[in-house]
Amino acid sequence: MENFDLALVDWSRAQFALTAMYHWIFVPLTLGTSFIIAIMMSIYVKTGEEIWKRITKFWLTLFGINFAIGVATGIILEFQFGTNWSNYSWFVGDIFGAPLAIEGILAFFLESTFIAILFFGWGRVSKKFHLVSAWLVAIGSNLSALWILVANAWMQAPVGMTFNPDTARNEMVNFWDIILSPTAVNKFLHTITSAYVLSAIFVVGVSAWFLLKNRRVIFAKKSMLVGATFGLLGALFMLMTGDESARQVFKDQPMKFASMEGLYDGEANAPLVVIGFMQKAPTKANPKMVDFAFKIEVPNLLSYMAALNPNAFVPGINDLVNGNEEHGIVSYYEKIKQGKIAITALRSYKDAKKLGNEAVAAAELVKFRDNYKYFGFGYYNDPHNLIPNVPLVFYAFHTMVGLGMLFLLIFILVLFYLFKKNIVKARWLNYIALWAIPLAYIAQQAGWMVAEFGRQPWVVQDLMTTLSAVSNINHQSVITTFVIFAITFTLLLIAEIKIMLTQIVTESKIKED
Amino acid sequence: MIKRILNFYIDGFKSMTIGKRLWLIIFIKLFIMFAILKIFFFPNILQSNFSTDEERGNHVIEQITNIK
Numbered sequence: 001m002e003n004f005d006l007a008l009v010d011w012s013r014a015q016f017a018l019t020a021m022y023h024w025i026f027v028p029l030t031l032g033t034s035f036i037i038a039i040m041m042s043i044y045v046k047t048g049e050e051i052w053k054r055i056t057k058f059w060l061t062l063f064g065i066n067f068a069i070g071v072a073t074g075i076i077l078e079f080q081f082g083t084n085w086s087n088y089s090w091f092v093g094d095i096f097g098a099p100l101a102i103e104g105i106l107a108f109f110l111e112s113t114f115i116a117i118l119f120f121g122w123g124r125v126s127k128k129f130h131l132v133s134a135w136l137v138a139i140g141s142n143l144s145a146l147w148i149l150v151a152n153a154w155m156q157a158p159v160g161m162t163f164n165p166d167t168a169r170n171e172m173v174n175f176w177d178i179i180l181s182p183t184a185v186n187k188f189l190h191t192i193t194s195a196y197v198l199s200a201i202f203v204v205g206v207s208a209w210f211l212l213k214n215r216r217v218i219f220a221k222k223s224m225l226v227g228a229t230f231g232l233l234g235a236l237f238m239l240m241t242g243d244e245s246a247r248q249v250f251k252d253q254p255m256k257f258a259s260m261e262g263l264y265d266g267e268a269n270a271p272l273v274v275i276g277f278m279q280k281a282p283t284k285a286n287p288k289m290v291d292f293a294f295k296i297e298v299p300n301l302l303s304y305m306a307a308l309n310p311n312a313f314v315p316g317i318n319d320l321v322n323g324n325e326e327h328g329i330v331s332y333y334e335k336i337k338q339g340k341i342a343i344t345a346l347r348s349y350k351d352a353k354k355l356g357n358e359a360v361a362a363a364e365l366v367k368f369r370d371n372y373k374y375f376g377f378g379y380y381n382d383p384h385n386l387i388p389n390v391p392l393v394f395y396a397f398h399t400m401v402g403l404g405m406l407f408l409l410i411f412i413l414v415l416f417y418l419f420k421k422n423i424v425k426a427r428w429l430n431y432i433a434l435w436a437i438p439l440a441y442i443a444q445q446a447g448w449m450v451a452e453f454g455r456q457p458w459v460v461q462d463l464m465t466t467l468s469a470v471s472n473i474n475h476q477s478v479i480t481t482f483v484i485f486a487i488t489f490t491l492l493l494i495a496e497i498k499i500m501l502t503q504i505v506t507e508s509k510i511k512e513d
Numbered sequence: 514m515i516k517r518i519l520n521f522y523i524d525g526f527k528s529m530t531i532g533k534r535l536w537l538i539i540f541i542k543l544f545i546m547f548a549i550l551k552i553f554f555f556p557n558i559l560q561s562n563f564s565t566d567e568e569r570g571n572h573v574i575e576q577i578t579n580i581k
Contacts, residue, residue, distance in 0.1 A: 082557035120525025
């Protein structure tokens with residue numbers, strides 16, 4: 001590890017995290033509100049009622065503000081691939097390039113064409129064509145998300161490729177294996193449904209503010225009804241896909257799974273920690289040991305969540321590091337050994353090829369292939385460096401799940417009070433709904449942290465570490481761009497909030513018919 | 514047909530209210546990203562330092578097998 005500039009690695013990671021997290025402030029609202037607007041416009045086209053036109057236009061304006069401020073913020077991530085993560089970009093080859101290229105084409109043709117019709121089409125195109133455009137914007141923007149999430153899923157569970165030792169690139173063998181991998185399918189569905197929940201909370205929360213101010217009451221209640229119904233369905237699907245995702249993480253990334261639950265020593269009939277406070281308790285044998293100061297558990301639930309079997313054995317961090325023969329778990333010590341063999345064999349293979357020694361090259365290639373699946377482990381000597389930040393992953397996971405449950409409850413209560421026709425009087429609920437807006441963003445970021453911090457130190461699971469993925473550049477330049485991004489994105493976020501608040505206040509002051 | 518499409522966009526842009534401010538933000542943002550950040554801070558390291566894919570591949574192998 002002494003060969004790597006750790007300051008460079010840390011700053012490159014910080015810069016990527018900053019960009020990705022800011023980008024993800026804008027994206028989920030676009031993904032969900034596009035569908036909410038399409039639903040509202042469908043009601044308008046079906047009923048012909050002017051209020052639904054007004055409602056659609058209002059939420060379309062907020063959607064437009066968010067879309068305009070957020071558009072192209074993701075391109076900066078692609079700049080970083082070429083500059084800061086050039087080893088990674090080369091290593092992942094066309095597996096990353098192909099989905100991103102499809103995303104670019106889809107985003108350009110579908111979104112840009114139909115978004116223009118959606119915004120400019122009022123009275124200029126037929127109602128039906130206008131409505132079709134609204135649905136195509138929603139479908140197009142969600143399909144754009146599919147491709148980047150497929151690429152991310154491949155990094156978490158690489159499939160459908162083979163590594164070419166002559167070019168140092170992974171080459172796609174089966175496109176469908178990549179796109180239909182269980183990790184990709186679950187990641188896509190869980191991410192978009194969580195985006196629907198955020199958008200629904202946004203619509204319900206803003207409408208709740210209207211009700212608290214006693215302005216545009218009919219307008220707000222109708223918006224709330226669509227938002228809460230869409231949110232309830234989204235939240236239920238989010239729970240299902242989250243449950244399925246957890247099982248996939250258990251299978252492909254057991255270290256991440258153990259970290260999500262702060263599980264150090266594996267056990268059968270493993271309980272699920274519902275609430276827990278971690279404390280550090282390092283020992284000589286286990287310098288990163290962290291345990292709980294306090295916890296509330298549900299017996300057997302973690303085993304059930306992991307394997308649909310309440311008695312299943314769930315490996316802990318210590319089982320993964322030290323191995324567990326009884327349960328067929330290969331230790332990190334063994335994987336490190338095999339990783340080092342793979343790295344050395346690749347180097348020897350290249351050297352032998354250069355010298356024209358084909359026999360040695362062939363023998364080294366066999367050695368390399370036999371040990372390639374643990375290639376990335378070879379960069380480390382101490383397996384404890386392969387453990388992610390457990391408290392961070394644990395708290396992020398529990399924050400995400402806890403808030404997800406809260407949102408589900410909010411949607412149920414809002415619908416209950418809407419049907420009871422006393423939502424205006426339930427001011428406590430309107431306050432909760434309003435304050436749930438920032439919480440929805442926190443839940444989104446927490447989810448991202450579980451996925452990305454939880455898989456550390458990998459950029460490509462088991463194969464490439466963040467250490468080996470970075471370009472050998474001066475870390476001062478990374479700090480400079482980090483500061484530029486931090487300022488630019490913060491200004492964009494301030495602009496978004498300011499413009500949106502102005503629009504919301506303006507709308508609320510219009511007198512209802 | 515082309516004229517109708519052009520007029521659709523021109524009329525649309527003309528009738529914008531808040532959209533004009535948003536377009537200004539988009540243009541400033543794209544200018545910062547492509548005219549400043551991309552050119553001065555984000556060169557494609559492998560594209561600019563090596564002329565062939567073979568050289569790029571060899572460089573990456575050198576980097577990822579260097580574990581001393």
